[in-house]
Amino acid sequence: xxxxxxxxxxxxxxxxxxxxxxxxxxxxxxxxxxxxxxxxxxxxxxxxxxxxxxxxxxxxxxxxxxxxxxxxxxxxxxxxxxxxxxxxxxxxxxxxxxxxxxxxxxxxxxxxxxxxxxxxxxxxxxxxxxxxxxxxxxxxxxxxxxxxxxxxxxxxxxxxxxxxxxxxxxxxxxxxxxxxxxxxxxxxxxxxxxxxxxxxxxxxxxxxxxxxxxxxxxxxxxxxxxx
Amino acid sequence: xxxxxxxxxxxxxxxxxxxxxxxxxxxxxxxxxxxxxxxxxxxxxxxxxxxxxxxxxxxxxxxxxxxxxxxxxxxxxxxxxxxxxxxxxxxxxxxxxxxxxxxxxxxxxxxxxxxxxxxxxxxxxxxxxxxxxxxxxxxxxxxxxxxxxxxxxxxxxxxxxxxxxxxxxxxxxxxxxxxxxxxxxxxxxxxxxxxxxxxxxxxxxxxxxxxxxxxxxxxxxxxxxxxxxxxxxxxxxxxxxxxxxxxxxxxxxxxxxxxxxxxxxxxxxxxxxxxxxxxxxxxxxxxxxxxxxxxxxxxxxxxxxxxxxxxxxxxxxxxx
Numbered sequence: 001x002x003x004x005x006x007x008x009x010x011x012x013x014x015x016x017x018x019x020x021x022x023x024x025x026x027x028x029x030x031x032x033x034x035x036x037x038x039x040x041x042x043x044x045x046x047x048x049x050x051x052x053x054x055x056x057x058x059x060x061x062x063x064x065x066x067x068x069x070x071x072x073x074x075x076x077x078x079x080x081x082x083x084x085x086x087x088x089x090x091x092x093x094x095x096x097x098x099x100x101x102x103x104x105x106x107x108x109x110x111x112x113x114x115x116x117x118x119x120x121x122x123x124x125x126x127x128x129x130x131x132x133x134x135x136x137x138x139x140x141x142x143x144x145x146x147x148x149x150x151x152x153x154x155x156x157x158x159x160x161x162x163x164x165x166x167x168x169x170x171x172x173x174x175x176x177x178x179x180x181x182x183x184x185x186x187x188x189x190x191x192x193x194x195x196x197x198x199x200x201x202x203x204x205x206x207x208x209x210x211x212x213x214x215x216x217x218x219x220x221x222x223x224x225x226x227x
Numbered sequence: 228x229x230x231x232x233x234x235x236x237x238x239x240x241x242x243x244x245x246x247x248x249x250x251x252x253x254x255x256x257x258x259x260x261x262x263x264x265x266x267x268x269x270x271x272x273x274x275x276x277x278x279x280x281x282x283x284x285x286x287x288x289x290x291x292x293x294x295x296x297x298x299x300x301x302x303x304x305x306x307x308x309x310x311x312x313x314x315x316x317x318x319x320x321x322x323x324x325x326x327x328x329x330x331x332x333x334x335x336x337x338x339x340x341x342x343x344x345x346x347x348x349x350x351x352x353x354x355x356x357x358x359x360x361x362x363x364x365x366x367x368x369x370x371x372x373x374x375x376x377x378x379x380x381x382x383x384x385x386x387x388x389x390x391x392x393x394x395x396x397x398x399x400x401x402x403x404x405x406x407x408x409x410x411x412x413x414x415x416x417x418x419x420x421x422x423x424x425x426x427x428x429x430x431x432x433x434x435x436x437x438x439x440x441x442x443x444x445x446x447x448x449x450x451x452x453x454x455x456x457x458x459x460x461x462x463x464x465x466x467x468x469x470x471x472x473x474x475x476x477x478x479x480x481x482x483x484x485x486x487x488x489x490x491x492x493x494x495x496x497x498x499x500x501x502x503x504x505x506x507x508x509x510x511x512x513x514x515x516x517x518x519x520x521x522x523x524x525x526x527x528x529x530x531x532x533x534x535x536x537x538x539x540x541x542x543x544x545x546x547x
Contacts, residue, residue, distance in 0.1 A: 031540075031541050032540040032541060033540060033541060033542065033543055035543075036541075037540075040540075055488065057274040126275065126277065126499075142500075144496065145496060146489070146492075146493075146517055146518065147488070147489045147492050147518060148489065148518055150518075150541070151517040151518045153365065154362060154515065154517045154518075155517060157361055157362075157365075157396055157400070158359075158396065158515040160514060160515070177368070177369050178365065179400050179401040179402075180399050180401075215537070219540075
């Protein structure tokens, strides 16, 4: 009898805590699979409801349809959602920006980049990727846009691209997978790392993100946070 | 204009804008069979191309006649056509012939040897469906602690060009693809048995790659040749079919499958390149598939070779 009376209360408490949990949407293309990132982040942020997206289109659609409290995405993408203001910036080596680099099988002349095919992971709508890459390289090459970081190396393997453009951190991951003689050329621009943006106060998420371990932060391409 | 009719002007403007957008959108025709993989590829095409293309689908099956397609082609007036699977490619080829229309580029995908299926066609390109061996090798090497420098494969003479291309890609990654060639008219069972025995007896073969070829890969030969011959062979076996890495089967270690959504996105990117070139494909254009789904038989992998710590995070599906 006592148990029967307690059940509705327990359900109500569970539902309330779920309703109060901050909903976080994450989109950050990396070598790690979205389900692995989600499990790792969820384990460290038990008070939040985390969804990690592997596809930009799904992320963008869901932010529109059922807006989360917090979005965690590369700076350039987070800025597209005007209702969300950044409250935490991911950093690497103390900086919220990292150097953009070109990885290629042959030496790259940056002055000739406009005539090249350059691979890049799509973190924005296709039409807006041109401006983003031009900002990194100073010139606009022909883009080969892929959906996953791991798809960049095949572009070089099959000769579909002359070079790929990534952040310095991901360049190491990609080179680590290959035994081809890959070369790195620093580009002129920088890439904004992941930022956490919210519609309102997100102090709970902020403290949870600050408490992430090195492994989880690595999955987000950062090693620290700054305001 | 009074209050009651004040809404007409903005509505009219909206309708004009919508009409203009529709008129400016580029008509694309997609020919495909039904089924979840084709739907996923279609989704990749549609989401990548976005609203400035109006995409019309035509579901094809064994019964579909060329005349149905020519009718659709005439009414849709496509700027380009996607054809998924060999039946759709054959239909598109016939329809083009009947309509004498080679101005509309064709992008072929998701068929067996689509590169061969569009050979000789003008203004046509493809994304091949077969996952290149180098993709299997690079992904295996990314997770295993074992050395992978020689990979064995058995193939038919008619697949020689495919093998050679794969061997060249593997060479770029410092991997030698060691092939055993079997004549197309050879007895599949004995030739497979001999080939496998020869490869597994070699101490320097670090893994086997199994091509998706019904000649060698079917239920009968799996039971009578593959499983008994590989029993006790403690090296990874790379396959292209998910069911072959079920741990209880004790066969495949690592399956690499096409990522259909990404395949659609890749084909859409190819179409946009064709559009930039004035809706023209210069010469032969056969792109390799870039994106894959990885399924790991963890038990099998641990039994034959080590797994690098933390690297299972890079696997889409783990079977234990």
